[in-house]
Amino acid sequence: SQTIHQWPATLVQPVGSPLSLECTVEGTSNPNLYWYRQAAGRGLQLLFYSVGIGQISSEVPQNLSASRPQDRQFILSSKKLLLSDSGFYLCAWSVSSGEAQNTGELFFGEGSRLTVL
Amino acid sequence: AQTVTQSQPEMSVQEAETVTLSCTYDTSESDYYLFWYKQPPSRQMILVIRQEAYKQQNATENRFSVNFQKAAKSFSLKISDSQLGDAAMYFCAYRSSFGNEKLTFGTGTRLTIIP
Numbered sequence: 001s002q003t004i005h006q007w008p009a010t011l012v013q014p015v016g017s018p019l020s021l022e023c024t025v026e027g028t029s030n031p032n033l034y035w036y037r038q039a040a041g042r043g044l045q046l047l048f049y050s051v052g053i054g055q056i057s058s059e060v061p062q063n064l065s066a067s068r069p070q071d072r073q074f075i076l077s078s079k080k081l082l083l084s085d086s087g088f089y090l091c092a093w094s095v096s097s098g099e100a101q102n103t104g105e106l107f108f109g110e111g112s113r114l115t116v117l
Numbered sequence: 118a119q120t121v122t123q124s125q126p127e128m129s130v131q132e133a134e135t136v137t138l139s140c141t142y143d144t145s146e147s148d149y150y151l152f153w154y155k156q157p158p159s160r161q162m163i164l165v166i167r168q169e170a171y172k173q174q175n176a177t178e179n180r181f182s183v184n185f186q187k188a189a190k191s192f193s194l195k196i197s198d199s200q201l202g203d204a205a206m207y208f209c210a211y212r213s214s215f216g217n218e219k220l221t222f223g224t225g226t227r228l229t230i231i232p
Contacts (some may be wrong), residue, residue: 043224104150108162
């Protein structure tokens with residue numbers, strides 16, 4: 001069966017420090033990968049998604065970047081954190097829409113809570 | 118661009134009663150997926166139910182069912198026999214079937230269960 005892991009679960013960082021959140025998927029190949037952010041009391045905002053190694057689509061211009069160095073690894077980074085980067089970050093994966101077993105849904109990790117002070 | 122609207126920021130229901138959460142969406146496409154996700158206090162997003170737009174029959178999963186009105190672009194979630202464990206944020210979501218890999222979420226409805 002497929003599983004998704006993201007870490008760290010909780011992170012407290014000072015303004016101006018770097019960030020690295022990592023997400024890996026097991027039990028599938030060539031998944032679509034996603035990073036969402038959820039600000040306090042608000043919905044989910046899509047930050048980045050990737051349909052393959054090295055292919056990153058950015059949805060919102062911001063202080064963050066994403067990379068996909070391996071098929072099942074997705075990394076969210078920042079060189080200098082801002083206060084506004086605080087939030088709950090969710091990694092997710094899905095079957096590619098071209099695959100026969102695609103059911104459209106996303107499968108989410110447990111989330112990473114980032115507090116920037 | 119597709120948008121998803123949940124007009125009820127908060128809802129409450131008495132335990133064992135039935136509650137309906139509303140969702141509307143805007144799209145020009147004919148084939149797509151719709152979902153309801155649940156986010157309990159643990160914060161992990163859990164799929165509750167999914168509906169494929171080409172299917173006229175409303176999806177059902179145990180106590181959860183949807184009322185899918187394609188012409189009205191409405192997709193409401195009905196929870197029957199509400200239980201304390203149903204307390205959570207509920208998000209409605211849309212995804213195109215045609216090569217668009219993105220899932221668009223509504224802003225969510227916080228459901229409280231009253232014992």
